[in-house]
Amino acid sequence: CRSALGESVYQTALQALRRQEHLLRAQSAAAERKQVTVMFADISGFTAMSETLDPEDVRSLINACFELLGAVINRYDGYIDKFIGDEIMALFGAPIAHENDPERALRAALDMMAALQTFNSQYRNRLPRPLALHFGINTGLVIAGGIGTAARQDYSVMGDTVNLAARLEGLSESGQILVGQNTYRFAAPFFEFKTLEPVKVKGKAKPVQVYRLLKAKVAVAGQARGLKGLASPLVGRNEELAQLKGALKRLQAGQGSLISLIGEAGLGKTRLMADLKAAAPELEIQWASGRGLSYGENAGYLVARRLFFNLMNIPLEATPVEVGKILQTELRRIFPANLRPEPGARDQRQKTGNAPENAATDAEALSFLDVYPYLAHLLNAPLTDKAAQRVKNLSGEALNRRVLQSAAAYIAAIAQRAPLVLAFDDLHWADPSSLELIQQLTALTRRSPLLILLLYRPPRPQSRIREFHAQLNQLPNKAHRVIHLSPLTQKESTQLVENLLLRCDEVSKICKLVVA
Ligand SMILES: Nc1ncnc2c1ncn2[C@@H]1O[C@H](COP(=O)(O)OP(=O)(O)OP(=O)(O)O)[C@@H](O)[C@H]1O
Ligand SMILES: [Mg+2]
Incomplete structure (x- = not known):
């Protein structure tokens, strides 16, 4: 079956099964606190459409649009938590966590914008006016697990992080992707942002810092991994x-x-x-x-x-x-x-x-x-x-x-x-x-x-x-x-740490003072 279908088809099917398995496990396991990036994406233009088009037409257009946007979320291994009217709530980091979920969420948002453009031109003749997207994205701790009645539970997340993501979406205008402080901090090396004025949101004592995502950087400057400016000559190996x-x-x-x-x-x-x-x-x-x-x-x-x-x-x-x-x-x-x-x-x-x-x-x-x-x-x-x-x-x-x-x-x-x-x-x-x-x-x-x-x-x-x-x-x-590659020996690790500390400006100044 594998050779008949081709490796890509086989792997994609396998991935869907793995995701389902993760979900079932996560749903039945005890609730947990997790670091998650939550995305709310709202499609504007559907309301106007539902007033002028035949209901069956509206339904088929909405579904075609969700299909396209959902495929982007899947590609970044995100999880569609739910559809709320013409809104999508998606999670990056639950049930499956990756080391760069904020980056995945933002790349997905940009790709969803591009996918919607394609959708608009493909359905130009059937849409009274083009559809547009706007987003709120936030990263932080949430409670994740099966939520609902004993008879019907869905895997979902709750907490302040989720509320703020929803608020940011509420604040965003058509075509905008607004992100919170944490998402910005994790994803800053990879994207260009505009820093907006802090805004007061319900439920938060202090105004929150908001950033608008502009685009992905073509090439990431320097090393995205490791600490900037800290390098040592090769030790061991x-x-x-x-x-x-x-x-x-x-x-x-x-x-x-x-x-x-x-x-x-x-x-x-x-x-x-x-x-x-x-x-x-x-x-x-x-x-x-x-x-x-x-x-x-x-x-x-x-x-x-x-x-x-x-x-x-x-x-x-x-x-x-x-x-x-x-x-x-x-x-x-x-x-x-x-x-x-x-x-x-x-x-x-x-x-x-x-x-x-x-x-x-x-x-x-x-x-x-x-x-x-x-x-x-x-x-x-x-x-x-x-x-x-x-x-x-x-x-x-x-x-x-x-x-x-x-x-x-x-x-x-x-x-x-x-x-x-x-x-x-x-x-x-x-x-x-x-x-x-x-x-x-x-x-x-x-x-x-x-x-x-x-x-x-x-x-x-x-x-x-x-x-x-x-x-x-x-x-x-x-x-x-x-x-x-096995871990460095204790002696090599000590050497590496010493090298790194000596490269630290402050430590090196102190060293010079001590030696002088
Ligand atoms: N033997 C070594 N001597 C000096 N610096 C080292 C040594 N090994 C690793 N480093 C430094 O540690 C950091 C992490 O190493 P590196 O990025 O090469 O890891 P990696 O195995 O590629 O990890 P990943 O799987 O995440 O890509 C880098 O800044 C690298 O320069
Ligand atoms: Mg590497």
Whole structure:
């Protein structure tokens, strides 16, 4: 069933079941105090609509709209608590908690705004006027659990945090996303806000500080994790760094490899990779990276797209048309415009949407048009007429196969020019289609100067990354090498703390005074 449906469909269905399981458990368990981000989203324009349209029309439009907005909330692993008329109450952090629920809620709100625009243009002819959204979002402690009568209980949350979120929604005007102090504090590195005048709200003695969310920052400045300005030279990790450097040396000599660097949060995976990368320029090695985003586990090809943007130097803020232009130029550099047709072979390939196995990684066997439509699809770039023609008649599965083959052909061609490192960070958050693509690329490490470096936290039971890790372990000739990061020794930790304290301005001043 899994291979027939495709990995993405299978994983999405599995995720829905897991969510249901969490919910049932949370509902029957005792009430608990939890840190949650609560979202109230109100749709304006429905009242006017219900006065002019046929009730059945109103119902079908409302449901279509909720369907679209609900899908966005699901994508960020939020939970729709309830629909209250034309309002949605959603939770981020309950029943399932993530390390960045405020960020997820705000990204969801921005995406819901965008989804509503799409809805408005799609239903232009049926809507008396366009619909609009406004939001109140707040983070804090709530009581969570099954709430209701003995016969009918729903999982929900209660408390001051919820009330303030509702009040903020009441204060917001059409098109605005208003957030409270706590949400702002957690999400500030990732978004641009406007600070508004503090407002008096019922039930609060002091005026509360309110912020208006403007947009997401394209690139997050500096390190979003760890403390700003606090850094230490690398402590310990000699053995691990030596292993990684060994792989780089072998890569320089033309030999590829596949390495997973696994360790709990904060143990230094990203740091080790950064120190390794610092050694790469001397070796004349190309380095490209992609990373999982904690709110991107369900977004198709997110990690892969980031990798390709990085490989082709495409700015993250590029418009789809700009992406398409860069992609065309890049692929024309690598793949010939036309191939001398091998009698029969190309016709067959076009009919089935299936490239022969060896052509999948052999740039010389593929022309520009064999690759461009599928990579344009991967990067969400608009398709030219000719390219669209190719994609149109393929089934989802055949299209996916061509995307994977085209990606592999491109990477193989790049690696032929100079040894290439593909480094993937935070893979525990990767989306299923990107993992499938990375898996496809692992085969190249056997015959190309390609080092694939994968960073993730120890896989939890039943997680996607656990399955991925297990599949890598099945590769022939023990091709998958694993480096486990264990916690630093007590001596190393002491050293690290000392280094960090000395970097603290105040401590360092005191030190100087003492030593002087
Ligand atoms: N051995 C070390 N020497 C010096 N600093 C270190 C060391 N290990 C980690 N750090 C510092 O600790 C912080 C956390 O490390 P890092 O971000 O690399 O962890 P991680 O394993 O990537 O965690 P996550 O899974 O959350 O991404 C960083 O500021 C990093 O520079
Ligand atoms: Mg990291």
